[in-house]
Structures are given as structure tokens and as C-alpha cells.
Amino acid sequence: MINTAFSAARKTPWEVIFPNLILLIVALAAFAAVIYLVFLLASRVNVRVQEWLKYAVFLAPAVLFLLIGLVYPTLRTLVMSFMNADSTEFVGFDNYVWSFTIPEILIVLRNTFVWVLFVPILSTFIGLAIAYLTDRMKRPGVVKSLIFLPMAISFVGAGVIWKFVYNFQPNLDKPDIGLFSAISKAFGVNPPNWLLEAPGNTLLLILVMIWIQTGFAMVVLSAAMKNVPDEVVEAAMLDGAGNWQRFVRVTVPMIRSTIIVVLTTTAIGTLKVFDIVRTMTGGNFETNVIANEMYSQSFRQMNYGQGSALAVILLVCVLPIIAYNIRQLRRERAER
Amino acid sequence: MSFKTKRVLAATASAAVATLFLAGCAPADNGVAAGCEAYADYQGFEGTEVEVYTTIIAPEADLFVESFAEFEECTGITVNWNGTQEFEAQIAVRVEGGTAPDLAIFPQPGLLARFKDSLVAAPAKVSESVDANYSPDWKNYGTVDGTFFAAPLGANVKSFVWYNPKVFADNNYTIPTTWQELLDLSEQIATEGKIQPWCAGFGSGEATGWVGTDWMEDIMLRTASAETYDKWTTHGIPFNDPAVATAIGEAGKILKNPKYVGDVASIATTTFQDGGAGIVDGSCAMHRQASFIGGILAADYGATIVEPSDTSMDNGISVFYFPGTSADNKPALGGGEFVAAFADRGEVAALQHYLTTPLWNNAKAKLGGWFSANKGLDEANVADPVNKVAVQILKNATTFRFDGSDVMPAAVGAGTFWKEMTAWVAEDKSDKAVLDAIEASWPKN
Numbered sequence: 001m002i003n004t005a006f007s008a009a010r011k012t013p014w015e016v017i018f019p020n021l022i023l024l025i026v027a028l029a030a031f032a033a034v035i036y037l038v039f040l041l042a043s044r045v046n047v048r049v050q051e052w053l054k055y056a057v058f059l060a061p062a063v064l065f066l067l068i069g070l071v072y073p074t075l076r077t078l079v080m081s082f083m084n085a086d087s088t089e090f091v092g093f094d095n096y097v098w099s100f101t102i103p104e105i106l107i108v109l110r111n112t113f114v115w116v117l118f119v120p121i122l123s124t125f126i127g128l129a130i131a132y133l134t135d136r137m138k139r140p141g142v143v144k145s146l147i148f149l150p151m152a153i154s155f156v157g158a159g160v161i162w163k164f165v166y167n168f169q170p171n172l173d174k175p176d177i178g179l180f181s182a183i184s185k186a187f188g189v190n191p192p193n194w195l196l197e198a199p200g201n202t203l204l205l206i207l208v209m210i211w212i213q214t215g216f217a218m219v220v221l222s223a224a225m226k227n228v229p230d231e232v233v234e235a236a237m238l239d240g241a242g243n244w245q246r247f248v249r250v251t252v253p254m255i256r257s258t259i260i261v262v263l264t265t266t267a268i269g270t271l272k273v274f275d276i277v278r279t280m281t282g283g284n285f286e287t288n289v290i291a292n293e294m295y296s297q298s299f300r301q302m303n304y305g306q307g308s309a310l311a312v313i314l315l316v317c318v319l320p321i322i323a324y325n326i327r328q329l330r331r332e333r334a335e336r
Numbered sequence: 337m338s339f340k341t342k343r344v345l346a347a348t349a350s351a352a353v354a355t356l357f358l359a360g361c362a363p364a365d366n367g368v369a370a371g372c373e374a375y376a377d378y379q380g381f382e383g384t385e386v387e388v389y390t391t392i393i394a395p396e397a398d399l400f401v402e403s404f405a406e407f408e409e410c411t412g413i414t415v416n417w418n419g420t421q422e423f424e425a426q427i428a429v430r431v432e433g434g435t436a437p438d439l440a441i442f443p444q445p446g447l448l449a450r451f452k453d454s455l456v457a458a459p460a461k462v463s464e465s466v467d468a469n470y471s472p473d474w475k476n477y478g479t480v481d482g483t484f485f486a487a488p489l490g491a492n493v494k495s496f497v498w499y500n501p502k503v504f505a506d507n508n509y510t511i512p513t514t515w516q517e518l519l520d521l522s523e524q525i526a527t528e529g530k531i532q533p534w535c536a537g538f539g540s541g542e543a544t545g546w547v548g549t550d551w552m553e554d555i556m557l558r559t560a561s562a563e564t565y566d567k568w569t570t571h572g573i574p575f576n577d578p579a580v581a582t583a584i585g586e587a588g589k590i591l592k593n594p595k596y597v598g599d600v601a602s603i604a605t606t607t608f609q610d611g612g613a614g615i616v617d618g619s620c621a622m623h624r625q626a627s628f629i630g631g632i633l634a635a636d637y638g639a640t641i642v643e644p645s646d647t648s649m650d651n652g653i654s655v656f657y658f659p660g661t662s663a664d665n666k667p668a669l670g671g672g673e674f675v676a677a678f679a680d681r682g683e684v685a686a687l688q689h690y691l692t693t694p695l696w697n698n699a700k701a702k703l704g705g706w707f708s709a710n711k712g713l714d715e716a717n718v719a720d721p722v723n724k725v726a727v728q729i730l731k732n733a734t735t736f737r738f739d740g741s742d743v744m745p746a747a748v749g750a751g752t753f754w755k756e757m758t759a760w761v762a763e764d765k766s767d768k769a770v771l772d773a774i775e776a777s778w779p780k781n
Contacts, residue, residue, distance in 0.1 A: 085779055168605060171598065196601055196604060196762055278541070278542055279541065281544075282543070283755075284604065284758045284759070285763070300746065300750050300751060301747040301748075301751035
């Protein structure tokens, strides 16, 4: 009854790990050898080539990874967005026409726009207010920690938590565990089915994202405020500027670039929002956003063409924000 | 891997025992050891091995392995059970890489058709055994382009209405045997006003709406013929065909009637698990769902699964057949696995044959938690009350069809069909608008 299949099946974990371990050591040794060789060669060529080689050696890995991980997938997505569902035929602009004509997708685009409008502005504004209010507090630690805490919760986790907050119990005989429902009942109002009724449900989802992002805005802006020199504030005080004027005319302009960074980062994060919508409504009830629909089209319904088209639309929306962000950073650097 | 190792040890042991057995005892006239008479058909392959590649993993796999013990002892064939959750992706890799398994258990017939060029047509013995032990519908699902490849294995049933037998007994409700009786009962319960007739929940995260597609399929199979049902799932008729409109209209008689289900829109936000909870706590009378909900209700909602005749328990739940349009129209909606061979060897055919016999099906069912559509399967060997009803449904079924949304292209079956059924209840979208939207989304090629 001796059989190779038997011995193969009886492998202990070590028998599996050992060859892999050897392989790892060999790979590391090979890597070290290559690096050594590169440096050896570099030391032997003339200065000019050496200079060029220096850039090449340090840039090559990054460029390589960028090409594999970013440029190639982007181009492929772009190509696939002009092809049919299983990427076998070119269909021209069909997928884009689909994106901008089907009513369901128009709702998706509208919702994404609403998200990008509300989340960055509100979370930055609230974050700024809290940062200013806690700036001269004696012990801001507790308040700030509590507001920053949601940042530590994953989007999916936040979605699950808020789903309980918005819970709706249609059967009046059963206990209602939803916080919102409880509050509205306390005021004698019959609660609506929170997550079901458009367009309010999108705003309720947006609230979750603001809850998460406000902490981020607050921490970054608060740090920026600490960098506003006391002399400037005192000078303004001497000139007779009140609290509000000092805030609007001095503090805000001085941390303007930080505010823009916070706004743009949050905007990019919001464009990509996916987890909250997916966990809380699954994109139903007119709450869908681009990222969720893109995933659903590509990986659920196997419509790679339409999914890619949505991905490209998302990319086109993010690009100007990134471009602006980079220009802002450059200008700032030039000022210093 | 762990159970495979276990299996190997057991196989070595049992093979050794078998060898002793064969050496020690005088073989009977037909060359089969005493106690192994039932295995006469599978002799002559001592010392061979058959690999079974499948999605079924531990703990279910252990029971399968256990069910082969006698077969292995009596035939000397070793069954190597190789279960992986990656089956659907890996089977193509293995077939194209030239390392196809001997036998593969396909979890759904759609996948089978992709491998028709690599599969070995089922031998005459397997084909005859399937003819004798299964309904033609089951054989059809294992047939690709007129060639019969795959024999049915396990089954599951979706055409269930869950209810609380005590509630039914206390209120003198009778189990309906036709669709009209079901509607009449719903009306009666609603009029009495003691309890809500139905509970439903479509919520399932990203897959929200699938419960609605199951309702549609079950009713479509009743209001239309099986042929129309097949045309519907393969787009032989458009999705907004009058036959489909009839089915969704009938479904709406229950699901979109506030007198029967309470707040219609909140069906969309009620999870499918919570949807079933109402029959446990007595807040509603009936709930249509596949067999698996029993386990969830028992584990998380304090239900006890009982025989339909047991009316003693407050939290007892059981099932009756989701009735057809008339008492003799008894279609069943469900699913099942199919065993196909990639290797043309005697021992492989022997095992494939053995799996279709009442002998094995009864032995496997006795181990618990499992049943099949095998006609030779004795209900007495199925302990679970719900599985027992399922076996009856399969035996009495005039037709058997697979879950239609699994057969449809993913863009519909895992996309718009779910979404539109959700909108149907959530936004009170009209039957026509729902069907038109799904039809528009059907892939063009």
C-alpha cells in the first residue's frame, strides 16, 4: 500500500515551511549580491555616468512599482472602459453613454456630487470650530480624544454602528433599538424608516463620514493653529480686533494652506467612499455612489466595461483635486 | 488538509483490514467477501485510488468520508476527499493544467457545461442507475448538449413556508394545499387580526433583494410551465413577458399587501434573518424561506425545529410545502450538487455509480444533516424534521428546477434582479417598471 500520494498527504508543517525558508534565504542572498554588484559597478565608472547611475538606481524600483501598480492598471482600466462586459470587443463610448443616460447611474453621480459637496466642507468647518474652541482650553485632551476617536474606527465598523443608530422597527409591539427612533418617539413623532427614504438617507450616510472625518480635520487644523505666532495675534489684539475678527482675519488666513490640504484630502477620500454605503444600504434606496456601483458592476455583475467606465469617471473627478493639491504644495514651498 | 490526513490514515488501516479480510476469509462464490455482497458491482479495483474534488469541506466532509468506509473496505478502492472553497476558481486551473481530478462535485450545473470537452460521459451503469433513482429533471441538469455527464448528489429545497405548528393548531388554521388556499388563509388570518399573516425580510447587505428573487422564482414555477421557467432564466422570453408579469403580480398579492405583511417598504430594510424571527415569537404566522433559515432561527432566535405534527411548543417551528396553483401541481425549487468524472477508469466509474445508489444515499442520510433527491432514500433515515419534509417534497415534485437567478447572467441574477425586487417593495415601484428595468439590463450578446 505504499504510495507517493500517501507520503505527500502526510507532510508535517515543518516539511512545508522548510523548503520555503531555504528559498527565502536564497532569495535574500541573491538580492544582496545584486545590490553589491550594482555598487561595485558604480564605483568603477566615471563621474558623469556615476551621477546618472545614481538616479537610475534610486529611481528604478519606485518607477518600476509605479508602472506595475499604478500606470499599467490605469491604462488597462481605460482600455477596458471602451470594451464590452467580458472585454472581448471594443464598443466605443457605449459604456460612457450608459453611465450618463441610465437613470440609476445618474442617481449615483448625483449622490457622489452631494457627498463631495457636504463631507469636506462640513467636516472641515466643524473641525476648525472645535480646534479654535479647544485651542485655549486648559485640558483639551479629553475633548479632542473623544472627537478624534471615530478616526480609529474602520468605515465598515462605523457603518455597522450607525446602522444601529438609524435602526427602524416597523412592528410597534417590538422593542425599538434605534437611537434616532427613540429620540423622535420621545418627542411624540412617529419615526420614519431612516435609511429607506430618499433623499434624507444619503444625508444620514454623509453624517457618518462627517463623524469620522471631523476628528482628522480638528487634529490637523489644531496643530496648524499652534504654529500661528503669538506676536501676530497680540498685534491684532492691540489694534482692537475682537475675538471673531482675530479668528476670521488672522487665524484662518494664516492656516489657509492647511485648510485647503484638509479640504482636498477629505474630498478625495469622499469620492472613494464605498464601505459606508455598502454596509449600511448596499447602494439601495437611491443611496448608491460611484465607488460602490463600480465595484458592483465589475465584481458582482461581471460587467467589466461598465465598471471600468465608472472607475475612469471617478479618476477624472479626482485628478483636478490632486492637481490643485500639488500646485498648492509647490506654491507654498516657493513662498518659504 | 487535516481530514485528508485523517482519511489517509483510516484508508491505510481499512485497506489493511480489507487485505486481511480477503486473505483470511474464504471468498463467496462471486468473489466478494462476506458482508460485502452489496458491493459486487464494484469489484476488481483493489489498491486503486479515486480523488474527489469538491467545495464540501469540514465538518460536512467528515461525514462524507465516514460514509465511504464500507465501500472502501469491500472494494479496496481508496477515496481521497479533496475539499476546497476555491473549487470554482481552481477546477479550471487544474483541468487546463492537465491535473484534472478523477471526480469533481459541481456545486451548480452551470459550471458543468464549461468542461464538457474535458469530462468523461457517464458510463451506462451510472446512467441506468440515475434513470432508476432520480426524476428526469435531475438527469437533465447533469446533461450537456445531449450527453449525460454528471450524477446528482445532495439536494436542497427552497419551496418552504415556515410556520409555528402551535399557533396554527391553537387558531385552527389548516395547512393550505393550493396557492388560492394560501391566499385565503392569509386573508382569514388578516381578518381575524390576532396575528400578522406574513413576515418577510429582503435585507442581506450588498445582496439585498435575493429573498425577493426566490419568491418570484417559486411562484413563476407555479403560474407558468417548467418550459416557460427555463425560457425565462435563459432569456428565451423577455423578462417583461406577460408570464413573468403574472408571477410578480401573484407575489405582490402577498408581499405588497400591507394587510398581510405590515409596512411593505420596511421589508427592504429588515434582514432576512430578522424576517424569519416573527414566526418564533408569534408576531406573524408564515414565512417563506429555504431550509437553512431553520438553523439561524434555532441558533439566534431561540426556535426549536419540530415535526409538523408537534403542536406542543411555543417556540416550535416547522415547514409546509409552498403550494402550487392546484393540489396536483407540485413543482419544487432548490439546488444540488453533481458528480462528474474527468478520468475514464473503472474505479472512478465504480464510485460514481455507487454514489447514485439507494445504498449509499441511505447510509449518508443516516449520518445526519443531509438528504438527496434519490427515490430510494428512505425518509426514516432522515432524522431532521425539515429535511424529512424536503425529501417528501422532492419525491412528490412534478418538476424540479434550480434557483433561476443562479442560472441568469450575473448582471441580472446578482445585479438588477436583486436591486429591482428591493425597489419593488422599498419604493413601491410598479411591476411593469421593475420587469422593464431588468429586461433592459440583460446582457446584449
